[in-house]
Amino acid sequence: MKHRWPIRLAAGALVAGTLSLAALAAGSQGSQTDPLISLSYLTDQFTPSILQQVDEKIAAREDALTQQLEDAAEGSDASGGVYQVVTLSQGQTLTAGSSCEILLRSGTAVCVSDTSPGLVDMTAATTLAGGGTLTANHLYLATIEGRGVTASTAVTLMVRGDYTIA
Structure with missing residues (x-):
């Protein structure tokens, strides 16, 4: 019985050390020193790319609506709104x-x-x-x-x- 307590102590220390390292590694991801995405990438690359995509979609939608209005104006009687x-x-x-x-x-x-x-x-x-x-x-x-x-x-x-x- 005297020989088992050093083994149990070593196993407990090993488990405690492993858990401490896992907690330390998990806590440092995404911090100020290790960000998931850098601020310079966000402001210089990502945001302008998203804004350009939005501008392209707005321009495409505007062109489609303009074309619909022009088609409707061609197909309707010019005096449809007046007596x-x-x-x-x-x-x-x-x-x-x-x-x-x-x-x-x-x-x-x-x-x-x-x-x-x-x-x-x-x-x-x-x-x-x-x-x-x-x-x-x-x-x-x-x-x-x-x-x-x-x-x-x-x-x-x-x-x-x-x-x-x-």
């Missing part, structure tokens, strides 16, 4: 596209629609069924493509949006 004065003779029909706005300025006209609602009277906050007479100076909205107005007499309309006349 156009349209004159219809008796019996002519204006067929509106979806979201087309119609304002009857003079004359009499009736709503053309297969189903209800024909047109939305935005001035009176009501709907106008097919065959209903339009009221002068009321703003009408065609919510579904194919709705429109037929002139009972010669009419003057103000129209904003897509439409066809037959």
Whole structure:
């Protein structure tokens, strides 16, 4: 029994020494004297590289959006945002596209629609069924493509949006 205590003492000292060295080695990584990345590399190389990549992506996205806007401008009617004065003779029909706005300025006209609602009277906050007479100076909205107005007499309309006349 007297011979075992020196062996146990040596084994304990060996384990304690190993743990101390491991703790010492783990504590020095990433410190000021042994950084994971140097400040000069971060400011001189890494940050400018990231900023350049961001600038390239922003420029590419800006070019794509500019191209989309140019394509949309080419494909749309130049007067899509303003009212156009349209004159219809008796019996002519204006067929509106979806979201087309119609304002009857003079004359009499009736709503053309297969189903209800024909047109939305935005001035009176009501709907106008097919065959209903339009009221002068009321703003009408065609919510579904194919709705429109037929002139009972010669009419003057103000129209904003897509439409066809037959």
